[in-house]
Amino acid sequence: MARLRLEHAHLSRVLREIEVQRARLGRDPAAVAVLAEALAYLVDYQHVHHHPREDALYQRLIVTRADLAGELGALEREHAGGARQARRLAHSIAGLHSAGTPERPAARLSRDLQRYVDETRDHMRREERVVFHGDVEHWLAxxxxxxxxxxxxxxxxxxxxxxxxxxxxxxxxxxxxxVREVLTRSREMVGDPHARSLSALREGAADLVDAYGELLHEGFDLARANAVALWSAPWPFGPLAALPELGRRSYRYATRCVSLPSRVALDCAGRMLAPFAPPADDATSADPG
Amino acid sequence: MNWQTTTANLFARLTIKQMMRRDVSIATMRRAIDALERLFPRRPVDCEVAHDHALADCEAEWVRPRDLSPDRVLLHFPGGAYVVRFPNFERGLVARLCRAAQARGRLVFYRLAPEHPFPAGHEDGLAAYRQLLDLGFAPQRIVLSGLSAGGGLALGVLLAIRDRGWPLPAAAIAMSPLTDLTDTHVDSSRVRNARRDAVLSLAHGEELRSMYVGGDPALYTHPYVSPAFGDYHDLPPVLFQVGSTEVMLDDSRRAASRIRATGGSAEVEIWDGMPHGWQGLPFIPDAGRAIERIADFVRIHVP
Structure with missing residues (x-):
């Protein structure tokens, strides 16, 4: 059992790597080579040596633990299905390798790989629940x-x-x-002005949300302060006397509501346009003297 | 980025980040967090929560998947900048981690600053680990984990376990940990990601870190306070997970570099655009993936 548990640990290492590399398919050519080897390992070792031993164990366990027959039978069937799936994925990866341009089928293959990873994890978890961490050592003579x-x-x-x-x-x-970058969505190139402009837009949108958040909370504070000022002023003329101050505060807040988002938007527009600005000529080359 | 993550970012920007930017008292912050906590269920689905084996100075809970009696133990330290806590959120996170990793969770609500500055929380963490050993759990079946400040605490506890000569746990997991309280790095993610981070603002970072060390700045470089300065020889492997837009991105990078430089083993996962603490938000698809990857890491080191 110790050996089977250790092989699950190794399988987990490979699944984690497949998950990282499959997100790079179509962008990073090195991912194809890593995925090809990861699947080769699964096909050549896990599905050929690890799973048949588990199957042999489950067949003996079914005799002593008839109550688990259903679950053990399902696990065995999944081994066969998993092996077919791994071979199919290995074949698809080899196809990408020879095609040389893995752009189009990459997304579909990436989804299939993730499904394989998810299903294998779920399978391992059930194996651990039913067999590996049970009292399995005592179930057989x-x-x-x-x-x-x-x-x-x-x-x-x-x-x-x-x-x-x-x-x-x-x-x-x-x-x-x-260090692994997980599920990178970006196709941005550092030097690409469109990408930098888009990135500035994203940051600008976030800044705008921050600005409105700030104004929202300030608005709550102002409303509370105004209500307290009115409530605590001596009646009947106190509230009337407090009104000019309340008006001034509210006016300041209203101008901030207009000026703050506008400033953020202008700043964002400036940063979006900056990547398209012509590079500053360096003075030495421009200067004929 | 998917709509769930975008929504979470938007919500966090309008609530938690604003709260951290504004000059509010710790009491006000805790009240506001209590209100936010109502968004998360008190009891995680499919898990039992038990309060047996109390600790002397702080609260602790067992979180156990219902149909399992696993021998793996996840000793988890919650986050909250050492001054606040999110019990429902953390309980849900531990429950999902335990289910994925087939483990039982020990959630330790260590004492908080400013009422209990360092080393109170750190000692609570050590006491929780000692208790697990005393209860008969094999150290090689224990994994330390922590989120945010709890991640830093987990690393500090890991260093202290080695320094005291206690048996070492199998591994440690630090989710967006706070590992460096010195804040002396000018060109760091604290500056670069200040606007991009959807959750955290360090506008009052100076006050918060001062509270944790009880006003003693000499402690900022203490390895149990800032584990990025620790010496990690003979320590088990550590997994870091952090979002690429977090202000604390470099805390993970720096601590991992330090671990490798001092003879330890560390792996960093940088998740594209994920907000601080995303692992605990069940409606974000990438939270499930992150938890699965943590479970794989646990399975690798606790086979």
Missing amino acids: EEEWRALTACLPPDDPLADANELRRRYPHLAAALAEP
């Missing part, structure tokens, strides 16, 4: 465990860093990355 572990498969390549680097160099390099 010692000789049954011996029979199950009699012919263990070759070592998991993910358990040995050198072996991983030798067989799956791109995947090994990706797994060793210390």
Whole structure:
């Protein structure tokens, strides 16, 4: 069981990497190579060596734990479906590789990869709930465990860093990355003026929300202060006497309501146009002398 | 960005960020947060919340998925700039983490500043870990986690566990952690992302950090207060998750660099455009993804 649990840990590492790389499909050519190796690992090891051992275990468990027969049978069927899905995805990735221009099918493949990751995670979670973290070690007799572990498969390549680097160099390099950008949506190039202008627009919209938020809260404060001033003024003429001050405060607030968003909008417009401004000539090249 | 994240950003800008920008007292802030907390259910669906095994100086809860009795334990420290807390929000987050990672959660409501400055909260965190060991949980089945200030606290507790010679946990997870209270980096995300961050404003950051250290600025560089200055040799791996537009983006980067430089292992995930604490917002699709990735990380280090 310890070995199966460890293989789940390795599978989780690979699933996390697939999730990151599939978001880069169509933008980063390196993602294709990493995904190809990740799927090769799943097809060649997890689906060939890990799942058949789990299937053998489940078949024995069904005998001793008839109450789990339904769930164990479903898990076994999912192994077969998962293997087919992984092979299909590996084939699609290989297609992208040879096509060279992975722009069009990338989005669909990316969705399929995420679905595979989600389904595999859910499958593993159910396995852990039903079998792995149960009292499974006591469900079978010692000789049954011996029979199950009699012919263990070759070592998991993910358990040995050198072996991983030798067989799956791109995947090994990706797994060793210390920083990952997850689900990047941006196709923006740093030097592209349209992209910079769009980015300025987004920031301007956020600034505008901040400005209106500020005004909203100020408005609440003002309304409360005005109500308190009116309420606490001595009757009958106190409230009347307080009105000019209230009017001045309200007027100041009204002008802020007009000026603050306008200032933010103008500032935003300036920043949106800035990327399109011609670069400033440097004085030395312009100066003939 | 999807509409759920945009809506969350808009709401946060109009509420929490405004509150942090305005000159309001801690009491007012706590009242406002109590009102916001009503948006989150008190009891997470499908999880039991229990209050047994009380801690001496602070409240703590067990959060356990109903149909499971897992041996993995997630020791979680909530966020809130060390001065406020969001119990319903954090309980929901821990419940989803526990369900995804097949773990039981221990949610520790450590003592808050300004009433209880450092090291009160830090000691509560250590006491919670010690209690887990005393209750018989294997350290290699325990994962520390924390959100925001709680992430910084988790790293500080991790350093203290090693320094005291206690058995180490299996791993740590820091979600948008606050790891550097010195604030001396001029060209940092605190400045670059000040406008882009939808949740946090550091307009009153100086007052808040001063409250946490009880007015003693010498403590800002203490590794238990600012874990970005810690020495991480012999410590278990740490996962950082942070949004690309957060003011505290560089806190994660800097702490991870420090961890690697001092012999530890750290992985940083920078999530595109996600707001501070998005993992706890169940209606954001990327929150589910982030939680799944944390669960994978837990499975990798606690197989």
